[in-house]
Amino acid sequence: MQPFDYVRVREISAALAEADSSADYLAGGTTQLDLMKDGVLRPRRLIDITRLPLHGIEERQDTLFVGALATMEELAADPVVGRRLPFVREALLRSASVQLRNMATIGGNLLQRTRCRYFRDPKVHACNKRGRGTGCAAITGTHRSHAVLGTSEHCIATHASDVAVALIALDAVVHITGAQGDRDVPLTGFYRTPGDTPDIENDLRPGELITAVEVPLLPPGARSDYLKVRDRMSFEFALASAAAAVVLGDDDVIRWVRVGLGGVATVPWRAVEAEAVLTGSRAGIEVFTNAARAALAGAEPHPQNAFKVELAQRTLVRSLQTITGVSA
Ligand SMILES: Cc1cc2nc3c(=O)[nH]c(=O)nc-3n(C[C@H](O)[C@H](O)[C@H](O)COP(=O)(O)OP(=O)(O)OC[C@H]3O[C@@H](n4cnc5c(N)ncnc54)[C@H](O)[C@@H]3O)c2cc1C
Numbered sequence: 023m024q025p026f027d028y029v030r031v032r033e034i035s036a037a038l039a040e041a042d043s044s045a046d047y048l049a050g051g052t053t054q055l056d057l058m059k060d061g062v063l064r065p066r067r068l069i070d071i072t073r074l075p076l077h078g079i080e081e082r083q084d085t086l087f088v089g090a091l092a093t094m095e096e097l098a099a100d101p102v103v104g105r106r107l108p109f110v111r112e113a114l115l116r117s118a119s120v121q122l123r124n125m126a127t128i129g130g131n132l133l134q135r136t137r138c139r140y141f142r143d144p145k146v147h148a149c150n151k152r153g154r155g156t157g158c159a160a161i162t163g164t165h166r167s168h169a170v171l172g173t174s175e176h177c178i179a180t181h182a183s184d185v186a187v188a189l190i191a192l193d194a195v196v197h198i199t200g201a202q203g204d205r206d207v208p209l210t211g212f213y214r215t216p217g218d219t220p221d222i223e224n225d226l227r228p229g230e231l232i233t234a235v236e237v238p239l240l241p242p243g244a245r246s247d248y249l250k251v252r253d254r255m256s257f258e259f260a261l262a263s264a265a266a267a268v269v270l271g272d273d274d275v276i277r278w279v280r281v282g283l284g285g286v287a288t289v290p291w292r293a294v295e296a297e298a299v300l301t302g303s304r305a306g307i308e309v310f311t312n313a314a315r316a317a318l319a320g321a322e323p324h325p326q327n328a329f330k331v332e333l334a335q336r337t338l339v340r341s342l343q344t345i346t347g348v349s350a
Pocket residue numbers: 046047048049050051052053054055056090091116117118119122125126127128129130131132133134182183184185230231232233257258259260
């Protein structure tokens with residue numbers, strides 16, 4: 023690992039003052055330190071933000087205000103999450119391991135880097151995400167776990183977060199502070215698909231800190247589900263996942279619905295096309311299938327990951343069945 027200076031800050035102003043182009047922030051460290059050990063990230067200075075006053079979780083009217091340094095395990099254990107955001111809890115509890123969740127923070131989770139093996143191996147030259155213009159080893163190499171939605175000819179890496187899939191379905195908002203002041207960005211506009219600049223993954227400007235995530239609570243009567251399909255039942259990233267929430271009328275007509283997809287896209291994916299098919303329709307297997315087809319209509323698979331198109335469709339259909347009780 024390249025030598026670096028370590029500085030611990032206790033005030034946000036001090037964190038921002040320390041942040042220059044050669045520095046990275048350190049929260050739980052479960053992504054940052056791995057990438058430094060592997061030589062992928064080489065900051066000259068690490069700014070430990072874990073003592074900043076950004077740990078709280080607080081219900082505010084119809085939203086849950088989650089400090090960026092709340093851990094994944096703390097959020098999963100929060101009673102409001104259990105009662106009003108059960109699919110957020112499911113997404114958290116299906117992530118990583120309990121040891122990791124005790125360290126890993128919500129801010130860090132949203133900013134975690136891809137698990138693409140070529141990105142994480144600096145001995146591989148061709149990775150546009152590490153070095154713009156170097157090529158993409160995954161497209162010509164192994165890409166079974168890679169994305170089919172939101173890809174480009176320059177990068178097909180998936181975003182690995184589980185909880186971000188539920189949060190994007192909920193229209194969560196990211197609170198950010200930086201040298202130029204505070205701003206709020208909807209999660210739906212926070213992430214950037216790779217295009218021809220895969221190294222730019224989100225809307226965060228140099229030195230900016232995520233301070234909190236504001237999560238709208240599910241409306242009364244909503245039912246929700248997070249379904250994660252993976253190669254083994256625990257401690258594994260998603261091949262495909264679906265986060266769905268539905269308000270069903272007495273006549274079984276879908277009054278309100280939100281859908282997110284994970285494991286299949288370069289960013290946590292909001293499936294607005296599926297929502298359009300479902301809204302106002304009577305719950306049933308045919309409408310669920312049509313919605314799932316609409317969600318994946320823009321998929322651009324590669325030879326080894328073509329199976330993900332059908333897998334993601336089936337994952338979403340199953341999730342909607344679980345929520346509504348509709349059988350096959
Ligand atoms: C073995 C393993 C399995 C995993 N499995 C899963 C899984 O199944 N599902 C899943 O969703 N995740 C999984 N993860 C990822 C894990 O959830 C993330 O590593 C973790 O959430 C990152 O949080 P952290 O606090 O440790 O971030 P750090 O590693 O400290 O930071 C991550 C990045 O975010 C930046 N950062 C952190 N906080 C802030 C902030 N407030 N403002 C600005 N920048 C910030 C850091 O500079 C760094 O670039 C896994 C990780 C490992 C190692």
